[in-house]
Amino acid sequence: MSNFKSLKGKLLIAEPSILNDNSFNRTIILITEHTKNNAVGFILNRPLNYLLSDLIPEISNDFTIYQGGPVEQDNLYFIHRVGDLIPDSIEIGNGIYWGGNFESLKFSLQSDLISNNDIRFFLGYSGWSKHQLDREIHSKSWFVSENDHENILSINDETIWREKLLQKGGNYKLWANAPSDIQQN
Structure with missing residues (x-):
């Protein structure tokens, strides 16, 4: 595959054809990394019933935690717009960054330097092995x-x-107008 084109910074939209896939039904995923060997992204529209303060008690912010994907769901990840406040962040594009120094993040949160619209937290991530994402796009999953x-x-x-x-x-x-449970139609 010499014509590799990275999808980093782009959105994956779940095709209606994967309605029966509970992990990815009606999801939007931001691709944060895409190389010839793998791809990583986070589901943007799957809020969980957890707040940041539930997971990190020393941070009192009531930011919602999202399900990032089915991989490593016991790990907390974050994407944000405050790369200047969080060293070691990886720029994804469009002013969005992934990860970074956790102590700087905690300090910025405790100091109220980061608003809810500047950051999103995830448990787990979505990951694809070499060529897997290309195959899924080709087979109309995304x-x-x-x-x-x-x-x-x-x-x-x-x-x-x-x-x-x-x-x-x-x-x-x-x-777009179909009910979320297609069997109710």
């Missing part, structure tokens, strides 16, 4: 979209998947 949001961290969890389908148009408009 379609790729530009991250054309001014701030992807402030998207509406409830409506983003539908919005992306409507934006793609065509037959996707029909699926």
